[in-house]
Amino acid sequence: MKIHEYQAKQLLKGHGIPIQDGETVSAPGEAEAAVAQVEKSFGATQFVIKAQVHAGGRGKGGGVKFCPDRQSALDNIGKILGMTLVTPQTGPEGRLVRKVMVAQALDIAKEFYAAITLDRSKAMDLFMVSSEGGMEIEEVARRSPEKIVKEWIVPGFGLRSFQARNLAAAMGLEGAAATQAVAMFRKLYAFYRAYDCSIVEINPLVLTGQGELLALDAKINFDDNGLYLHPEVEAMRDLDEEDPSEVEAGKYHLNYIKLDGNVGCMVNGAGLAMATMDIIKQYGGAPANFLDVGGGANVETVKNGFRIILSDPNVKAVLINIFGGIVRCDRIANGIIEAVKELELNVPVVVRLAGTNADVAKELLANSGVAIISADSFEDAATKVVEAARGKG
Amino acid sequence: MAILVNKDSRIIVQGITGSEGSFHAAQCLEYGGNVVGGVTPGKGGQTALDGKVPVFDSCVEARRETGANVSLIFVPPPFAADAIMEAAAAGIELVVCITEGIPVAQMVEVKAFVEKVGSRFIGPNCPGVLTPGEAKVGIMPGFIAKKGAVGVISKSGTLTYEAVDQLVQQGLGQSTCIGIGGDPIIGTTMKELLAMFEADPATEAVVLIGEIGGSMEIEAAQYAKEHVTKPVIGFIAGQTAPPGRRMGHAGAIVSGTDESAAAKKRLMAECGIIVVESPAEIGRTVKLALSK
Numbered sequence: 200m201k202i203h204e205y206q207a208k209q210l211l212k213g214h215g216i217p218i219q220d221g222e223t224v225s226a227p228g229e230a231e232a233a234v235a236q237v238e239k240s241f242g243a244t245q246f247v248i249k250a251q252v253h254a255g256g257r258g259k260g261g262g263v264k265f266c267p268d269r270q271s272a273l274d275n276i277g278k279i280l281g282m283t284l285v286t287p288q289t290g291p292e293g294r295l296v297r298k299v300m301v302a303q304a305l306d307i308a309k310e311f312y313a314a315i316t317l318d319r320s321k322a323m324d325l326f327m328v329s330s331e332g333g334m335e336i337e338e339v340a341r342r343s344p345e346k347i348v349k350e351w352i353v354p355g356f357g358l359r360s361f362q363a364r365n366l367a368a369a370m371g372l373e374g375a376a377a378t379q380a381v382a383m384f385r386k387l388y389a390f391y392r393a394y395d396c397s398i399v400e401i402n403p404l405v406l407t408g409q410g411e412l413l414a415l416d417a418k419i420n421f422d423d424n425g426l427y428l429h430p431e432v433e434a435m436r437d438l439d440e441e442d443p444s445e446v447e448a449g450k451y452h453l454n455y456i457k458l459d460g461n462v463g464c465m466v467n468g469a470g471l472a473m474a475t476m477d478i479i480k481q482y483g484g485a486p487a488n489f490l491d492v493g494g495g496a497n498v499e500t501v502k503n504g505f506r507i508i509l510s511d512p513n514v515k516a517v518l519i520n521i522f523g524g525i526v527r528c529d530r531i532a533n534g535i536i537e538a539v540k541e542l543e544l545n546v547p548v549v550v551r552l553a554g555t556n557a558d559v560a561k562e563l564l565a566n567s568g569v570a571i572i573s574a575d576s577f578e579d580a581a582t583k584v585v586e587a588a589r590g591k592g
Numbered sequence: 593m594a595i596l597v598n599k600d601s602r603i604i605v606q607g608i609t610g611s612e613g614s615f616h617a618a619q620c621l622e623y624g625g626n627v628v629g630g631v632t633p634g635k636g637g638q639t640a641l642d643g644k645v646p647v648f649d650s651c652v653e654a655r656r657e658t659g660a661n662v663s664l665i666f667v668p669p670p671f672a673a674d675a676i677m678e679a680a681a682a683g684i685e686l687v688v689c690i691t692e693g694i695p696v697a698q699m700v701e702v703k704a705f706v707e708k709v710g711s712r713f714i715g716p717n718c719p720g721v722l723t724p725g726e727a728k729v730g731i732m733p734g735f736i737a738k739k740g741a742v743g744v745i746s747k748s749g750t751l752t753y754e755a756v757d758q759l760v761q762q763g764l765g766q767s768t769c770i771g772i773g774g775d776p777i778i779g780t781t782m783k784e785l786l787a788m789f790e791a792d793p794a795t796e797a798v799v800l801i802g803e804i805g806g807s808m809e810i811e812a813a814q815y816a817k818e819h820v821t822k823p824v825i826g827f828i829a830g831q832t833a834p835p836g837r838r839m840g841h842a843g844a845i846v847s848g849t850d851e852s853a854a855a856k857k858r859l860m861a862e863c864g865i866i867v868v869e870s871p872a873e874i875g876r877t878v879k880l881a882l883s884k
Contacts, residue, residue: 424693425697458832
């Protein structure tokens with residue numbers, strides 16, 4: 200799960216990690232008061248206005264503005280709040296900006312990068328820093344990988360002081376700034392572990408002209424499996440930032456991701472679902488979605504799956520590919536028949552059922568009287584659904 | 593011969609009194625495996641599976657009383673990490689965890705613990721292990737498989753069944769099928785299992801089914817290049833998955849170019865793996881490889 204910058208900063212601040220603080224505005228009427236509060240709390244005379252969306256590259260799309268005075272801050276809040284922000288990570292459709300953060304503009308002496316994530320191949324968390332902050336870290340990694348310095352955390356031992364010192368030294372920090380960095384990094388890792396984060400990224404981490412080290416921005420992602428342990432984090436979920444059909448699917452415990460093709464698919468199991476998307480592409484079609492109905496597929500899941508797939512107007516045909524293991528294919532077949540009858544589907548549906556009771560299921564489908572195109576194998580199904588989507592089915 | 597489990601494996605089921613645990617424990621018993629007991633803290637002294645097996649309070653007790661050397665875990669996510677460590681600490685040689693949804697941070701610690709104690713761990717979030725005709729330790733539909741000489745290692749559940757089904761249609765049986773799970777942290781990697789299949793005289797070829805995300809397939813391929821003489825047939829699901837999106841499995845995150853399906857397939861082919869382009873061609877490709 201992702202959260203906004205302002206939420207991430209609230210959490211970090213609560214754990215004693217210095218941040219660039221500010222106020223959030225979600226309606227134009229709140230702008231004056233928010234700016235006044237930032238003036239009062241931080242003695243600010245210059246401001247930064249930042250769009251709060253779940254996408255990176257906000258500056259490039261015009262979602263982050265420096266404002267030399269109060270009036271400019273108010274003008275920019277007006278411009279950014281309600282705009283459709285297009286960044287390299289939002290896709291061409293962009294994101295509606297529903298909230299902005301007003302912060303004090305700081306005197307920045309130096310920018311760094313700091314991040315914590317899991318190194319899967321080592322099965323250890325990894326703390327990375329770079330003296331090249333404020334820019335795209337992928338670019339730094341490509342161009343000059345030696346500028347990213349890493350420390351791995353031995354499970355159960357946390358980030359040790361010597362590791363934090365190594366990181367601070369690699370950033371070129373000395374004296375009081377290094378002391379601040381050591382304390383901050385250890386708190387940051389403790390936060391990452393305590394909150395079941397999957398990413399904590401501070402880019403940039405800045406040293407101000409006054410010698411203060413703080414997080415100018417913060418990106419935090421959480422491991423969905425760990426959310427049950429942190430209801431206060433779960434409460435920060437912003438459904439406005441998620442695809443409505445994906446949110447709807449989540450209510451029925453369906454795993455759905457919308458794509459831009461025209462062949463809808465409903466499959467049990469994530470691996471088989473991805474393989475089904477792949478084979479559709481190989482046979483000349485384009486998948487409209489990823490949909491894993493999970494292990495307990497029944498009449499209700501099939502019905503809900505159909506509803507969600509067909510809420511996408513691009514869908515011209517649907518492929519159902521179920522490999523029945525514990526799930527019996529005859530039950531799935533009954534679910535399909537009932538759903539097709541009830542929902543009065545107007546797109547062709549190709550069904551391939553294999554595994555437990557597949558023969559019984561095929562007979563049920565054949566005798567049902569509903570218009571279903573039956574397929575015998577994986578490739579037969581792909582061929583038939585791609586043809587059907589082209590209108591030849 | 594086979595790997596990991598066989599007809600002599602003595603299996604206990606942790607979480608045997610829950611609905612998932614009791615259903616699948618019964619299926620494992622029906623398949624012919626030696627399910628010798630179950631563990632549910634606080635329910636020691638009861639019996640499970642219609643009185644067929646005893647329930648113990650702890651893994652230590654279960655192992656002492658039954659001589660169990662394999663544990664199959666169906667404990668819910670909040671208690672699963674502890675259950676895995678309990679089994680390993682009790683000296684159970686092979687621990688297989690089916691549970692889906694264990695926090696990744698806990699798995700990082702579990703993996704370190706299990707390695708320290710010296711058990712072999714498969715999963716979590718996986719369909720388990722099946723040695724056809726001998727023992728099933730997990731939730732795979734046993735009837736689709738057939739005894740034979742192809743080893744199967746897979747990150748996925750139903751895609752494994754699909755591959756096994758295609759093999760059987762080509763007249764090819766399996767030595768052992770292992771679903772390793774698709775989570776970011778798993779107990780046993782593809783590389784380790786590839787080494788076991790290479791050493792297993794009953795295995796003549798290995799099918800490796802991977803997904804986008806992570807670098808496990810690449811590590812296995814590099815190992816195969818140096819150490820594996822048997823043909824390895826590989827498939828990677830997720831060519832059409834959009835970068836940066838999570839596709840059900842946490843494992844399926846494309847976080848860098850080297851973790852994309854195309855990059856993985858290219859690197860695997862460079863290491864001498866026979867890479868299958870279409871998921872419908874897995875069975876036929878193995879048949880062809882074995883006929884050479």
